[in-house]
Amino acid sequence: MKRSPVPIVLLVAAGVVLLALGPFILPPFYVRVGQLMLYSAGLGLAWSILGGFAGYASFGHAAFIGVGAFAAGLAENSLSSLPSILVLPLGLIVGGGACAILSAAVAYPILRLRGTFFAIAMLGVSHVCAELTNNIDFFQGSLGLNLPAVAPASMDPANFFYWLYLVAGLIVLLIAWQIRRSRFGAGLLSIREDEDTARMLGVPTERYKRLAFVVSAVLTGLLGVLYAHSLGYITTDSVYRDDTNLSLIVYSLLGGMGTLFGPVIGAFLLVFVTQVILARLLDFHLFATGLLLAVLVLAAPGGIIGLVRALRRRRPDMAPAE
Amino acid sequence: MSATSILQVERLSKSFRGLQAIADVSFAITPGSITSIIGPNGAGKSTLFNLITGYLAPTAGMVRFKDRPITGMATNRIAELGIGRAFQIARPFRDLSVRENVRIGALFGKAGARDVEATTRRGMELASLIPLADQPASALTVGQLRHLEVARAIATRADLLLADEPCAGLNPTETAAMIDVLRQIRSSGVTVLLVEHDMPSVMEVSDRLLVLDAGTLIADGSPHEVAKDPKVIAAYLGTPDASS
Numbered sequence: 001m002k003r004s005p006v007p008i009v010l011l012v013a014a015g016v017v018l019l020a021l022g023p024f025i026l027p028p029f030y031v032r033v034g035q036l037m038l039y040s041a042g043l044g045l046a047w048s049i050l051g052g053f054a055g056y057a058s059f060g061h062a063a064f065i066g067v068g069a070f071a072a073g074l075a076e077n078s079l080s081s082l083p084s085i086l087v088l089p090l091g092l093i094v095g096g097g098a099c100a101i102l103s104a105a106v107a108y109p110i111l112r113l114r115g116t117f118f119a120i121a122m123l124g125v126s127h128v129c130a131e132l133t134n135n136i137d138f139f140q141g142s143l144g145l146n147l148p149a150v151a152p153a154s155m156d157p158a159n160f161f162y163w164l165y166l167v168a169g170l171i172v173l174l175i176a177w178q179i180r181r182s183r184f185g186a187g188l189l190s191i192r193e194d195e196d197t198a199r200m201l202g203v204p205t206e207r208y209k210r211l212a213f214v215v216s217a218v219l220t221g222l223l224g225v226l227y228a229h230s231l232g233y234i235t236t237d238s239v240y241r242d243d244t245n246l247s248l249i250v251y252s253l254l255g256g257m258g259t260l261f262g263p264v265i266g267a268f269l270l271v272f273v274t275q276v277i278l279a280r281l282l283d284f285h286l287f288a289t290g291l292l293l294a295v296l297v298l299a300a301p302g303g304i305i306g307l308v309r310a311l312r313r314r315r316p317d318m319a320p321a322e
Numbered sequence: 323m324s325a326t327s328i329l330q331v332e333r334l335s336k337s338f339r340g341l342q343a344i345a346d347v348s349f350a351i352t353p354g355s356i357t358s359i360i361g362p363n364g365a366g367k368s369t370l371f372n373l374i375t376g377y378l379a380p381t382a383g384m385v386r387f388k389d390r391p392i393t394g395m396a397t398n399r400i401a402e403l404g405i406g407r408a409f410q411i412a413r414p415f416r417d418l419s420v421r422e423n424v425r426i427g428a429l430f431g432k433a434g435a436r437d438v439e440a441t442t443r444r445g446m447e448l449a450s451l452i453p454l455a456d457q458p459a460s461a462l463t464v465g466q467l468r469h470l471e472v473a474r475a476i477a478t479r480a481d482l483l484l485a486d487e488p489c490a491g492l493n494p495t496e497t498a499a500m501i502d503v504l505r506q507i508r509s510s511g512v513t514v515l516l517v518e519h520d521m522p523s524v525m526e527v528s529d530r531l532l533v534l535d536a537g538t539l540i541a542d543g544s545p546h547e548v549a550k551d552p553k554v555i556a557a558y559l560g561t562p563d564a565s566s
Contacts, residue, residue, distance in 0.1 A: 183429050190426045193415035200375060202401035202430035202478055
């Protein structure tokens with residue numbers, strides 16, 4: 001039986017309206033936290049197209065954040081005479097394009113690997129990109145790269161990037177949703193479940209994996225461009241981050257691997273807990289974060305969405321017999 | 323397609339580092355028939371299925387489907403042409419429901435994306451899975467999983483179904499139900515190539531038997547003819563005296 005999408009669409013619309021009001025009602029610190037939550041949710045969704053839907057869990061998606069950020073920064077700086085309104089669109093085109101080229105180039109060899117081997121190979125891609133950015137003068141990774149300001153002068157940059165991340169996150173959510181309900185999405189799910197059987201049923205597994213990889217990489221790269229602008233100044237270390245590589249997996253694990261809203265829930269929860277609650281524990285917060293994650297993953301291996309589904313399935317049994 | 327055969331296997335051979343799994347095997351399959359391949363364990367039956375579906379590349383020989391050479395073609399392309407396969411060990415998409423499993427067959431395979439819901443329903447109906455449509459595949463029994471394998475393969479709108487031991491591990495009632503499903507599939511116009519060890523079922527359902535032994539085709543004929551073949555009796559069936 002197919003469920004109507006109307007309630008969930010209304011719930012998302014209400015959530016978006018509520019989130020859009022954030023900068024009007026939240027103190028500046030929480031606007032910054034909100035920025036990070038929305039950025040992380042967008043990244044988690046982009047990662048999930050490959051890692052959650054197709055089951056190819058990448059441990060190196062920070063490569064695309066870095067490549068997107070540096071490609072955009074270099075292009076924008078080399079075309080400094082460009083009208084300011086065109087700076088960000090140019091950065092998005094160049095950053096997204098660079099990620100499309102990189103992902104298409106590495107897709108064929110790297111997607112022949114599965115499971116842990118794929119994850120570790122992607123970590124290698126991330127580190128190679130970081131080293132090249134750091135050691136080749138052209139990229140200015142070690143010195144750092146300034147990015148032109150793109151926020152309108154009349155607007156607080158923090159609020160501007162908050163809303164920009166909200167719009168970007170919503171676009172990524174809509175893309176992921178469309179993929180999930182399409183023939184392509186069904187093919188990705190079958191690849192995640194059993195790639196050989198999927199192929200036997202006629203799923204063009206190689207083509208679908210490559211397409212999912214490129215889409216995921218481009219969306220991650222576009223978010224990387226926005227992130228670079230929100231920082232204003234980037235170095236290799238600020239965009240090629242191993243903690244980002246880890247967080248992207250954790251968002252899906254926490255919220256529900258392979259689900260549409262799992263990475264969003266996971267990202268919101270993890271960013272809020274680490275930035276607002278555990279950050280008060282100073283040096284103790286990394287230990288507390290690790291402990292919390294271990295407990296959550298052990299208690300709810302299907303993530304929060306998996307836990308909710310399990311509780312809903314159990315509910316009829318708990319009803320009184322009378 | 324030639325009038326007399328939907329599948330032609332021509333001098334097919336496969337060796338694994340010196341081990342000859344399939345040796346110079348040739349046969350053709352008549353459209354609308356149920357042909358069973360029998361033989362002892364290790365005779366090369368599943369290898370033959372792997373060669374036909376493109377999962378393995380042959381060392382020599384050729385496979386034609388509807389007169390079109392399919393040797394060396396990607397597995398998914400062969401499925402798109404109309405060859406479906408039900409595995410010996412059920413390989414369901416465990417986290418998906420029965421309906422979602424069958425729907426993936428309907429979305430891909432030969433079906434393309436046409437009439438997906440109707441094709442999904444027809445696949446589930448043929449395999450008597452409608453009451454279980456919303457159950458997760460992980461909750462099914464062995465017998466139900468065998469039906470799911472067949473339903474998913476049929477949902478690809480296959481013209482030729484390769485069923486690899488669909489009755490393995492089933493009790494007599496479940497076996498009878500599976501034989502009934504295979505008959506219905508044939509009635510719907512699908513050609514069936516069956517690998518099966520359960521001899522009463524094979525004799526009951528098959529129009530023709532092929533017997534493999536150590537990768538070689540040692541007999542080919544009607545169930546009645548093959549049952550009397552001395553080579554088959556020696557290699558596989560045995561004599562009533564020997565079994566008592």
